[in-house]
Amino acid sequence: MRRIDAIGIGLGIFVAGGSAYVLLRLVGVDNLEAGTWSQVLLFVGLIGWLLSYGFRAVGKKMTYHKQREQYEQAYFQKRLEELTPEELAKIQAEIEQARRVGNKE
Known part of the structure; x- marks a missing residue:
């Protein structure tokens, strides 16, 4: 949110x-x-806004979290x-090995 x-x-x-x-005054209330x-x-x-803010913060649906996720993905x-290609194949082999070890436990 900008300052303005x-x-x-x-x-x-x-x-x-x-x-x-x-x-309320026009209706006749003193x-x-x-x-x-x-x-x-x-x-x-104000209470409604605070609750909505809290739900967005806990659910990580705020602008900062979305921007950070997009940055990390990029x-x-x-x-x-x-x-x-060699580095990629090595990493894929390590992932497969970790999966096999994880499935055995």
Whole structure:
């Protein structure tokens, strides 16, 4: 997320809270109750956002994790392409040997 995105989201939340207050006042709710309900709405929204952030972080579905996976895949693909046929055959033989040892246990 860019800095301008964070600023925009912050301003959007500020405007949403003010709009909720104004709408409640227009409906006829008194000052104190309108303020309380607009804060409740913002608090529930914040809790929802925190939960969604937590699920994305735990599930590794965040931009950083995706970019890192793409980088690692591209890095290993490049390294694989740089191997000579002899090196590749040697690595494949080692993998097969490790599989056979793993299956025996």
